[in-house]
Amino acid sequence: MKIITEPTSLNELWNDREVKFEDMIKMVVDVEQEIIAADAELHADLEALLLDNGSRQCDLWGINIYLDKNEDDYIEYTALINIRPSQENRSMEVEDTSVRSKIREICARLLQR
Numbered sequence: 001m002k003i004i005t006e007p008t009s010l011n012e013l014w015n016d017r018e019v020k021f022e023d024m025i026k027m028v029v030d031v032e033q034e035i036i037a038a039d040a041e042l043h044a045d046l047e048a049l050l051l052d053n054g055s056r057q058c059d060l061w062g063i064n065i066y067l068d069k070n071e072d073d074y075i076e077y078t079a080l081i082n083i084r085p086s087q088e089n090r091s092m093e094v095e096d097t098s099v100r101s102k103i104r105e106i107c108a109r110l111l112q113r
Helices: 010-016 043-052 097-110
Strands: 002-004 025-030 035-038 060-065
Touching: 025 043, 025 097, 035 043, 035 097, 043 060, 060 097
Parallel strands: none
Antiparallel strands: 002 035, 025 035, 025 060
């Protein structure tokens, strides 16, 4: 697991990953601090890493990155940690379009394709 605070090559992340899912890397994005935790079996492990490093749970959203998909589809906004009725998010999918946009901006800045 690692926290990404500076632009990082997605190919390097893929090649250096510890958890070898066939086609994706699990990540959690802190939309307030604009950082990403990457490379774990569970989004909850990445969430815990960020919480231990000062993030607030309400700012954390789980995603999956697919390197083989095009620019429009490489982010999947789905994770168990996203189920948050207290924030009006009742499914595993990030439902708020403004949160999705923020996640996309952070990924575009920090994850170089």
